[in-house]
Every structure is written in structure tokens, then in C-alpha cells.
Amino acid sequence: MVTSPGLDRSTVLGEVAGAAGHLARICFKTGPPTLTGVELEWTVHDAADPARPLDRARLRAALGPHSPPTLDDTGPARPLRHGSTVTVEPGGQVEVSTAPRSSVAALVSATQADIDELDALLARAGLVRGRTGIDPWRAPRPVVDTPRYRAMRCVFDRRGPAGQTMMYSTAGLQVCLDVGPAAGLAERWAAVHAIGPPLVAAFATADRHAGRPTGWASARMAAWLDIDPARTGPVWSAQQPDRDPVAAWTEYVLAAPLLCLRHDGPDWTPPPGVTFADWIAGALPDPPTTDDLEYHVSTLFPPVRPRGYLEVRYLDAQPGRDWTLPLAVLTALLGDDRTVRATRTIATPVADRWRTAARRGLADPALARAAAALLDLARETLPTLDLPTDIHHEIDRGLRRRIAAAQRGDR
Numbered sequence: 001m002v003t004s005p006g007l008d009r010s011t012v013l014g015e016v017a018g019a020a021g022h023l024a025r026i027c028f029k030t031g032p033p034t035l036t037g038v039e040l041e042w043t044v045h046d047a048a049d050p051a052r053p054l055d056r057a058r059l060r061a062a063l064g065p066h067s068p069p070t071l072d073d074t075g076p077a078r079p080l081r082h083g084s085t086v087t088v089e090p091g092g093q094v095e096v097s098t099a100p101r102s103s104v105a106a107l108v109s110a111t112q113a114d115i116d117e118l119d120a121l122l123a124r125a126g127l128v129r130g131r132t133g134i135d136p137w138r139a140p141r142p143v144v145d146t147p148r149y150r151a152m153r154c155v156f157d158r159r160g161p162a163g164q165t166m167m168y169s170t171a172g173l174q175v176c177l178d179v180g181p182a183a184g185l186a187e188r189w190a191a192v193h194a195i196g197p198p199l200v201a202a203f204a205t206a207d208r209h210a211g212r213p214t215g216w217a218s219a220r221m222a223a224w225l226d227i228d229p230a231r232t233g234p235v236w237s238a239q240q241p242d243r244d245p246v247a248a249w250t251e252y253v254l255a256a257p258l259l260c261l262r263h264d265g266p267d268w269t270p271p272p273g274v275t276f277a278d279w280i281a282g283a284l285p286d287p288p289t290t291d292d293l294e295y296h297v298s299t300l301f302p303p304v305r306p307r308g309y310l311e312v313r314y315l316d317a318q319p320g321r322d323w324t325l326p327l328a329v330l331t332a333l334l335g336d337d338r339t340v341r342a343t344r345t346i347a348t349p350v351a352d353r354w355r356t357a358a359r360r361g362l363a364d365p366a367l368a369r370a371a372a373a374l375l376d377l378a379r380e381t382l383p384t385l386d387l388p389t390d391i392h393h394e395i396d397r398g399l400r401r402r403i404a405a406a407q408r409g410d411r
Contacts, residue, residue: 009291013280020250022290027306028246030185033178035100036107036331041093041171042317043130044122051137054092056144062125070144080117082110091168092143100176104331104385108324133171133206133220133316140168151260151268158272162226169209170220171317175330177310184337189245191344192334193236194351196303196314198370202402203326204361205316217361220316224301225355230256232301238351249306259299325398332381333374339381346373368409375403
């Protein structure tokens with residue numbers, strides 16, 4: 001998360017107003033939308049036996065000097081050749097986080113080169129990336145263990161098994177977009193949420209888990225929705241469409257229960273039910289700081305999370321090069337005020353249907369209609385991304401396939 005200049009991260013927060021001011025400074029950096037990034041996550045499997053449990057040491061050996069501190073706390077944790085950093089999630093999922101780029105074409109080129117490098121590293125150890133948003137073969141199993149992850153598991157387990165499924169079995173695709181000009185913030189914020197359910201449906205890849213059909217189009221999204229609505233539910237709703245984004249996010253952050261309490265010991269599990277607002281009010285012995293607030297924000301996982309930019313978190317991992325499709329769709333649909341308005345008009349009737357999208361996907365006629373219309377609008381707007389001809393045609397073909405699937409769902 002970006003820290004605001006001029007406000008020390010060790011500033012003690014003795015009142016809610018101080019926390020609200022800090023959140024306003026760091027979470028919505030308005031200005032011309034010029035940069036885009038992606039975070040791509042995959043389950044990792046033995047190439048010959050994808051149901052074989054993943055071994056931590058084998059994964060560390062495969063990644064070598066690119067291993068993150070959670071795998072090798074003495075290594076250099078080098079970025080990949082084109083600047084992407086490599087992280088490893090609790091179940092051994094590998095994530096590539098790109099440097100932001102000023103054009104989608106540059107982002108696609110650099111990211112695919114880093115994916116190819118990652119594939120070569122994994123292949124030397126007999127490993128491959130998964131192709132779906134949830135592990136189709138294996139049940140949830142921890143691979144990486146840290147105080148943060150242990151606290152997460154403890155807190156999530158209080159509500160049921162969805163937390164372990166999310167931590168150890170799911171893989172997502174995140175698109176990171178500039179917030180845009182201050183004057184258009186509310187409209188852009190509403191649009192990026194409203195298109196979530198139809199895009200969840202259009203890009204769902206997580207219908208099988210641990211060797212069985214799940215009954216969900218996106219069991220990954222289902223797991224997220226079942227963890228805790230105070231932490232993973234959407235911030236925006238069509239029921240309050242014009243609510244100020246900064247005020248809504250501030251309320252969400254302060255009302256969310258703590259997930260971790262950092263200290264030198266191994267157990268970071270917080271007392272049950274203590275929110276960040278409670279902490280400010282004196283619920284714990286020591287008051288929180290702005291650094292504690294920023295860390296707390298890192299433990300919140302709504303479908304769209306403001307981190308100075310907009311982190312779109314609701315998409316399943318995609319097979320092969322199909323990760324470029326939702327990237328192109330989101331950047332095209334949010335490219336200018338006219339398209340944002342058209343996008344919101346299409347999506348608003350299904351804007352709150354997150355669970356239906358996860359359950360039925362394009363089998364829901366209303367979601368299928370909205371998805372087809374949004375993808376068609378993205379196709380019309382694709383030339384504004386100024387992509388090289390080969391990438392443009394590749395994405396256009398992929399979108400036409402998805403539109404056809406959505407139209408079949410609307411029958």
C-alpha cells in the first residue's frame with residue numbers, strides 16, 4: 001500500500017477521525033488513468049500427477065533466487081526478467097505481480113515474458129501451473145506457514161471451512177487500475193463493482209475441486225463470499241448506488257474485525273470480534289498506529305479493494321493466455337466517461353448478484369445477457385487500447401468465444 005507523504009507510519013491513532021483521514025490519503029489516489037497492472041495466481045502441480053501433494057522444498061528449489069521470503073528468508077527474492085515479483089500463497093499457489101505499465105500492450109508483452117520464464121523454472125522441477133480458479137484435484141492443504149497465515153486460519157475457522165478452501169486451494173486474477181480523476185471517482189467506483197457479477201459469470205473457471213464437481217460455476221468466488229461479509233463482501237451496492245466511496249470504504253475498514261495482531265511471538269491471533277474502531281477506542285492495551293491501520297487494510301479482501309489504485313479481485317485464474325481477456329475487458333470498459341456510463345447502465349440490474357454469479361455463472365439468463373452486452377461493448381472499444389495487431393486479434397477472438405457462450409446461456 002502507498003503511504004501518504006508527510007504522515008509518519010508510526011503516528012498513533014487515538015480517534016476515528018485520524019484513521020479516516022489517513023485512509024482518504026492513501027486509498028484513493030485520483031488523477032488521469034495512465035497505469036495498469038496485473039497479479040496472476042495459479043495452483044502448482046506435478047506435471048505427471050497433478051493430484052500429488054505439493055512439496056515446499058521442491059517449489060523453493062524450482063523458484064531458486066526468485067523464491068519469496070515465505071519460502072526462503074535468506075534468498076535474494078529477485079524479480080523475474082521483466083520486473084514481476086514472485087510470491088507464494090499458503091497452499092503453494094504461485095503469484096506473479098507485475099510492475100505497472102503505461103499501456104496494455106506493454107503490460108501484456110512484459111507479463112507474458114515473465115510467465116514464460118516462470119514456466120521454465122517450474123518445468124525444470126517437473127511442475128506446471130494450474131489452469132483454473134480452484135484446485136481441481138487436491139483437497140485444501142497448507143504448504144507455507146507463517147504467523148500471519150496461522151492467524152488467518154484460526155480466525156476463518158471460527159466461521160467454517162471456506163477460509164481454508166480459499167487459503168489453500170484457490171487462484172485468482174487481479175487487475176489493478178488507476179482510480180481516475182476525482183470528478184469521476186463515484187461513477188468509476190460504481191461501475192467496477194457493478195460489472196463484477198456478470199464478469200464473474202463470464203470468466204468462471206472453478207467448477208471442480210478435490211476431484212469432484214462443486215455445483216458452483218466459481219467455487220473460488222463462493223469460498224470468498226462465505227468467509228466473512230465484513231471482510232470479503234463488496235463495499236459498493238446497487239442498494240446505495242451514490243454513496244461516497246471514501247466514506248463507504250472508511251466505514252468498512254473500521255468495522256472489520258482484526259485478523260492479525262503483529263508481535264514478536266508466533267501467535268498473531270486477535271481476540272474474537274475486536275474491530276479496528278474498537279482498537280482505536282481502547283479495546284487493546286496499546287493504541288494502533290497508522291502502520292497498524294495499513295496492515296489491517298491488507299487483511300481485507302472485498303471484490304474491489306482501493307490501494308491508491310483499484311485492485312479488482314473478483315476474477316478466477318484463466319487458462320493459458322486467456323488472462324489477457326479480462327484485462328482487456330476491464331481496461332476497455334473503464335477507459336473513458338462515456339464507456340463507464342454505458343457499462344454501468346448495462347450492469348446495474350445484476351450488480352448485486354454475486355452469489356448467483358458464483359453459483360450459476362452464465363446459466364443465469366440475466367447475468368448471461370449482461371455479460372454478452374458488456375463483452376460486446378468491450379469488443380467495440382478494443383481499438384482504443386492501441387494493441388499490436390496480433391494481440392488485438394487474439395483478444396478479439398477470445399471475446400467472441402465468450403460472447404457466444406453468454407448468448408447460449410441467455411437462451
